[in-house]
Amino acid sequence: MSETSDIDILITELHDKLTLVHHDAAVIPKSDLINLFLEVVSLIKVDYATYRKYIPKVLGLLEKNKTSSIVVLVDSFFVLFNLLTEKRDLIEVDDSALKEKYEDEVIDKFYSTLEKSLTYGIQIRISDFDLDKSDLTNGDKRQFISILVDAIQDSAKTLSWDYDRANNVFLQLAAARNLLNDQNDHDSFYILSAMMLDRFSTSEFHQQSRDVAEELIICSYIDSRPHLGYFNSFRCYSNNSSAIPALLYACLSMSCALESGTQISSKYVKEIIWQGIKYFRNISLHPWVKAIYESIPNHISFDPYEKRSIAHSYFTSLLFSNDKNVPSLILDFLNEHREEIYQTGIHDALPWLITLYNVRRIYADADFSSTGLGYYLSTFEMIVPPDKVANQKAIIEGDLSKLKPLLRESLIKLNETRNPSDIVNDNNNAIKMASRLVDQAIASKDHEALLLAMMVKSDFSFIFTEKERQEIAPLNVPETSLESFEKIYGSKKTILQNLSTKSQIDFLWLITTEGRCYHFSYVGEDFEYASINSWGLREFKALINSGFFSQFAFDDTMKSKNEVRSVFPEEHIDQSNKYKANFEFFRLDINQSTSPLLVVMDMDLAGFPHNLLLSREGDIIHSMRPLANILSTEWYVKYSNQVQIDKAFPKSVWIPTEGGDFTLNQLFGKLEDSLVENKFTILQSLDPKNPINTDLNIICAHGSNDIALKQVVFPDDTPRLNLDRYLSSGKVLIFFVCHSGSISSTPFENSISSIVKKYIAKGYSSVIAPFWALHINIPPIWLPVFLKSIEDGKSIIEAVHDANLAVKEVYPTLAAWCCLHLYGDPHITLSK
Numbered sequence: 128m129s130e131t132s133d134i135d136i137l138i139t140e141l142h143d144k145l146t147l148v149h150h151d152a153a154v155i156p157k158s159d160l161i162n163l164f165l166e167v168v169s170l171i172k173v174d175y176a177t178y179r180k181y182i183p184k185v186l187g188l189l190e191k192n193k194t195s196s197i198v199v200l201v202d203s204f205f206v207l208f209n210l211l212t213e214k215r216d217l218i219e220v221d222d223s224a225l226k227e228k229y230e231d232e233v234i235d236k237f238y239s240t241l242e243k244s245l246t247y248g249i250q251i252r253i254s255d256f257d258l259d260k261s262d263l264t265n266g267d268k269r270q271f272i273s274i275l276v277d278a279i280q281d282s283a284k285t286l287s288w289d290y291d292r293a294n295n296v297f298l299q300l301a302a303a304r305n306l307l308n309d310q311n312d313h314d315s316f317y318i319l320s321a322m323m324l325d326r327f328s329t330s331e332f333h334q335q336s337r338d339v340a341e342e343l344i345i346c347s348y349i350d351s352r353p354h355l356g357y358f359n360s361f362r363c364y365s366n367n368s369s370a371i372p373a374l375l376y377a378c379l380s381m382s383c384a385l386e387s388g389t390q391i392s393s394k395y396v397k398e399i400i401w402q403g404i405k406y407f408r409n410i411s412l413h414p415w416v417k418a419i420y421e422s423i424p425n426h427i428s429f430d431p432y433e434k435r436s437i438a439h440s441y442f443t444s445l446l447f448s449n450d451k452n453v454p455s456l457i458l459d460f461l462n463e464h465r466e467e468i469y470q471t472g473i474h475d476a477l478p479w480l481i482t483l484y485n486v487r488r489i490y491a492d493a494d495f496s497s498t499g500l501g502y503y504l505s506t507f508e509m510i511v512p513p514d515k516v517a518n519q520k521a522i523i524e525g526d527l528s529k530l531k532p533l534l535r536e537s538l539i540k541l542n543e544t545r546n547p548s549d550i551v552n553d554n555n556n557a558i559k560m561a562s563r564l565v566d567q568a569i570a571s572k573d574h575e576a577l578l579l580a581m582m583v584k585s586d587f588s589f590i591f592t593e594k595e596r597q598e599i600a601p602l603n604v605p606e607t608s609l610e611s612f613e614k615i616y617g618s619k620k621t622i623l624q625n626l627s628t629k630s631q632i633d634f635l636w637l638i639t640t641e642g643r644c645y646h647f648s649y650v651g652e653d654f655e656y657a658s659i660n661s662w663g664l665r666e667f668k669a670l671i672n673s674g675f676f677s678q679f680a681f682d683d684t685m686k687s688k689n690e691v692r693s694v695f696p697e698e699h700i701d702q703s704n705k706y707k708a709n710f711e712f713f714r715l716d717i718n719q720s721t722s723p724l725l726v727v728m729d730m731d732l733a734g735f736p737h738n739l740l741l742s743r744e745g746d747i748i749h750s751m752r753p754l755a756n757i758l759s760t761e762w763y764v765k766y767s768n769q770v771q772i773d774k775a776f777p778k779s780v781w782i783p784t785e786g787g788d789f790t791l792n793q794l795f796g797k798l799e800d801s802l803v804e805n806k807f808t809i810l811q812s813l814d815p816k817n818p819i820n821t822d823l824n825i826i827c828a829h830g831s832n833d834i835a836l837k838q839v840v841f842p843d844d845t846p847r848l849n850l851d852r853y854l855s856s857g858k859v860l861i862f863f864v865c866h867s868g869s870i871s872s873t874p875f876e877n878s879i880s881s882i883v884k885k886y887i888a889k890g891y892s893s894v895i896a897p898f899w900a901l902h903i904n905i906p907p908i909w910l911p912v913f914l915k916s917i918e919d920g921k922s923i924i925e926a927v928h929d930a931n932l933a934v935k936e937v938y939p940t941l942a943a944w945c946c947l948h949l950y951g952d953p954h955i956t957l958s959k
Contacts, residue, residue, distance in 0.1 A: 134167070145192040148160070149195040152846060160199045161199055161202050164200070165382065172382060185375065186372060190548055201412075204378060207385065211384065211399060225272060227272065237270075253300055254345045258302050258306060275300075275319075278295075279323070280322065285515055286516065293327070300320050313350040314392055314395070317359060318394065320339075323339065324336050324339065331557075333541075337363060337364075340364075358377075358380040360372075361373055361402060363376075365377075365405060368555055370874075373410075396427060397433060407419070408444035416444040431464075432475070442482065454493035458500055473512075479507055484504075486500065522559055530576075538579075539607045539615060541554060545593065545597070546593065546594075546596075550588055552877065558584060564576055564580055565643075568580065577638065578619075585727050585758065589759045617764070622764055626649055634648060634649040634725050639664075643658070644732075646717070660716075661713070662713070670709060670735075671735075677832035681694075700939050706941055706942065713741055716743045717743070727757060727758070730878070731872075734869070737948060747945065749928070754949070770955050771956055772958065775806075779823070779825070780798075781810045781815065781818075781825070782810070783843075791828070794903050798910065801914075807825075818855040820857060826861070828864050834864070834867055867897060893950065894949075895950075901946055905934055909930040912929055924953035
């Protein structure tokens with residue numbers, strides 16, 4: 128059996144086992160999964176070609192089963208990490224060439240040599256760049272290396288790079304690698320290149336960072352240092368909080384180092400320790416930060432600067448986890464190490480200055496007097512030039528005048544991302560900016576800033592366009608002008624024109640920032656702004672964490688005095704009021720109206736059903752007016768109001784009664800007359816020959832309360848992991864599947880998860896689904912009214928409202944009539 132087929136078999140086995148665990152379909156010992164994963168890692172790293180062939184498959188299966196794979200990856204990381212940090216036969220790399228003394232005239236000689244080595248019109252690649260060394264002495268080469276190190280380190284003092292700086296450093300790294308290899312130093316280049324990856328991250332050149340990291344892996348195989356190439360990819364992805372890829376590359380790196388058969392440098396082990404701390408900090412697994420920090424082996428020696436850098440990363444982890452002792456801990460540390468920090472200068476002072484800005488904002492009672500942290504703040508501000516931290520300071524302080532152009536720039540840079548799995552972490556900084564500008568934008572009634580913020584806060588992946596994959600990508604840094612922004616995303620004028628095209632339609636945006644919640648609306652041609660004063664973040668989180676909405680249910684009969692009777696309407700209303708009492712904090716200060724209301728919700732509000740939004744008087748708004756979640760402003764502008772359906776539009780339903788499920792057979796019995804009367808194509812097989820693919824498709828099956836994340840349905844006791852076997856394309860999709868309209872925050876991503884989102888992305892214009900368990904008595908009431916309203920020429924948002932109110936007439940509990948939610952295009956109607 129060939130090695131390749133061994134890898135294929137193992138990858139398939141890993142995929143199948145992780146999938147079973149992810150869907151709670153089997154119990155597999157975690158140790159078995161760890162061993163299987165590490166075996167796959169060991170095989171795919173054998174050479175670059177094998178790695179390139181299999182890395183998409185491995186990464187894809189890990190991302191697909193994120194909630195189970197993250198556990199396996201973390202434990203695998205620590206298996207390798209512990210083996211690595213236990214090693215005592217570490218070597219020191221001779222980096223003397225990095226510190227060679229040189230005279231100013233040598234700088235001119237270096238750039239003259241570099242210019243001779245360049246060919247106009249030829250793309251520079253680090254892996255094959257060759258500096259013309261024909262007339263250089265060994266002393267010249269060593270001085271050139273030192274010049275390059277100083278230049279790269281000087282550039283690293285600037286957190287936000289422009290096109291010229293990025294390209295200059297890229298070229299400098301290409302020359303540095305060539306010269307260092309000439310000196311038989313194959314390690315120092317990878318430490319130098321890490322500086323570029325760090326600054327690409329702070330400059331939001333995320334796609335460019337991944338492209339460079341891939342180039343570094345190519346270099347590392349050529350240099351017989353694959354562990355260093357993979358380490359830089361670990362650094363690249365962990366800088367961006369990309370949980371799964373970062374851990375995969377960390378494991379590849381450590382596995383290469385441990386299996387190389389050669390001695391490992393102490394510098395590499397120290398970098399793994401430091402990057403491990405930063406990784407777990409960035410993805411908010413703070414207990415693991417503490418575990419690494421407090422268990423650093425004594426036999427690994429750190430110089431004072433390295434110790435301070437690691438300590439700073441640890442303190443920022445405490446800061447992000449809201450540890451109450453952070454201000455005093457930092458003050459004690461700075462008091463102890465201030466002379467060393469002052470001597471190092473900007474490299475030490477810059478990260479501490481940014482940290483102190485955050486401490487001042489987050490900890491209102493922190494001591495920022497002239498004898499406390501205020502002393503260090505003012506001192507570091509004297510060391511660090513203001514322009515070096517201007518952008519970071521603007522974000523932290525929420526300076527609206529600076530944040531609007533910065534957010535536009537960030538959105539332009541996001542357009543460079545090619546892969547949908549990357550965009551959900553590339554948007555980190557954009558979301559920070561968007562959140563920080565909200566308070567001032569509401570106060571100044573700046574709808575342009577708020578619409579800009581909602582581009583990323585309402586799940587940017589809805590409007591993300593996947594780009595063509597490139598094996599070897601040139602280093603391109605985009606222009607960030609207003610014209611560039613409008614070319615990609617459209618102008619403010621265009622957006623407002625699109626919002627104004629529909630009369631008698633109101634728009635509502637719900638946006639949060641740091642525990643506060645606001646709404647702004649577009650009514651007629653005017654924007655209105657308000658704070659939700661009753662908002663309670665703690666109460667909201669408690670509802671979501673307890674699965675409150677997933678527990679909604681009602682009965683149509685009850686036992687009373689040893690007999691079964693119907694539940695009275697008054698009892699259903701009483702149940703509604705009890706449910707509603709739990710989310711009274713979500714009252715909106717909007718005018719009463721019967722016009723349709725189109726809602727865009729902040730991702731931070733994922734999990735709240737839009738049908739349950741309350742008026743200022745505490746009434747459910749949906750009882751008075753049609754409601755739809757239009758996903759995002761940009762999605763609405765681009766995709767809505769473009770679809771109509773023919774009067775005799777084709778309709779299909781998959782209701783797999785042949786599997787013998789009692790509930791589905793009951794449901795079919797209640798729906799059959801309506802389905803036949805409305806000429807539905809009815810598929811009742813568990814395994815239909817073809818998936819349904821008409822204008823209106825209905826799926827009937829069971830769903831669990833975690834369907835938003837796991838996205839499987841149960842036509843019987845066995846979960847169906849691939850719904851595409853039963854459902855193809857269409858215009859309108861209706862799920863009669865419990866919980867299928869629910870929305871959840873995606874773990875370790877800035878995105879939402881929902882089966883609704885999946886099918887909107889597949890091309891459906893509108894999706895209707897229950898946010899919680901769907902009682903079997905609802906669809907027989909709801910569906911005929913919905914279809915009749917559509918046939919009468921009403922829009923889909925009006926038809927859903929009519930159908931929900933019809934349910935309310937029979938069951939006046941919100942658990943019944945608020946259950947089915949509309950997402951996507953609200954304007955679909957019959958063609959004239």
